[in-house]
Amino acid sequence: MADSRHSLLQQFAASDWNGFLKGVEKEGLRVDANGFIAQTPHPEALGSALTHGRITTDYSEALLELITPVFNSTGAMLASLRDTHRYVQQNLGDEVFWAASMPCEIDGDQSIPIAEYGRSNIGQLKHVYRQGLAVRYGRVMQSIAGAHYNLSLPDSFWQKWQEVTGNSDSLQDFKSDQYFWLIRNFRRRSWLLMLLFGASPALDSSFVANMKHDLSRFDDRTWYGQHATSLRMGDLGYHNNAQASLNICFNELATYTRTLGRAIHTNWPAYEAIGTQRDGEFIQINTSVLQIENEYYSAVRPKRTTERGEKPIQALDARGVEYIEVRCLDLDPFSPVGVNQAQVDFLDLFLLDCLLTDSPRIGDEECERLDDNYKDVVASGRWQELALCRANGERVPVGNAARELLDRLQPLAEQLDGWEQGETYRNALAAQRDKLQGSDWAVPSARVLDAMSASGLGHRDWTLEMSRQHQQTLRNETLAPDVLSAYQAMTRESLAEQQAMEAADTQPFSEFLEDYLKA
Structure with a gap:
């Protein structure tokens, strides 16, 4: 741990360390017995998707999202997530909860029902936002699922960290600055997570029925990327041309909220041509580059819990960053709950090291290089001849770069394990090292293809079998x-x-939306 900030951690006593605060948001499609996207409404036994704290929907009525409360241990968090999965599975009837990130069989946009949230103005706003995503990008892209990992550190850590760094800002401003410090290093290293946890190298042919692509044929109804780790995070997944022009700045909170806010208030000609209404019905919230903040796709986000009616930017500006949301994780199709313990413990270690490593501001040239490294690993991470570009222009094989990053985490893992009197972080680190041994890497994307080959099944049928198990x-x-x-x-x-909520709403939706856009 050569960085100066690592040495500051030596000033912590074991009693100063209270661990991490963590939670997961896990998405997954409901599918019918044949592996086709469910056309049924959100099951009433699962409650209201608008107001339930644990079970909701994402883009589609068929795309469940299961949310854990915040926990201070991985075991407790995963136990809660498993309980929610058990309850959901008991109430799906003949339907199946899809285990993979890339979707089941679909039949174009019209086969993907947009989520419904009832007649309240908030419920209608959520539905119109999703209609906007449909007219802007199509529904097919929105059928993809993933896991979002939320992490923060308790105030007791931040108070001690502020003391040892000699900072005199308000605690709120200090925390926000430090979370962006972490985010900058996350952007430098996020390619590693795609190598270690990317698990979507293949997809059902129905997903690309009307798309151009350069995938290879696996069987008569499955395509795959020969060296891909995550088709979900590649060109076939979350992307769009309008957002490519945004240049959202992740260097500090003020510039982040300012550039994001500008996108929400800047019209985009193609969206203006669509308009906000069709046949008297709202089809998008506005004609800006982004309808709302959540439309911006990124591998990581600074977050703050919002109050009812409050926008994410407003919450961040008012009360600062509360936690970090890691958004680039594919579902682990081998896990009944889509994530696993070694993965979560490694993420904690990885993210803490991002905070402890020197983190200069990211300029335009570095930003472009980081984006290229990330895209290269997403598209070709299992090709061991792939070379990533370092800051000095040097090219280094992806395997060497990955092992170097894992090696640098060893002292920190030992320190955390010493404080907690266990082997949690060393074990999590060893599990990642094991994936990169030998000539055939056992990364999840390779395991998926190997399992499909061994079973003789394509993406739809293999995932359906895993989902049933x-x-x-x-x-x-x-x-x-x-x-x-x-x-x-x-x-x-x-x-x-x-x-x-529906009974209390008397304001017409058009007036409500007008007031919302003014806020």
């Missing part, structure tokens, strides 16, 4: 009576809350 596993794990009762209560309360 996970479903059976989770249905066999009955929920404790008090836990089941708690989920049933959340269902009832969320439905009642949605009804109350």
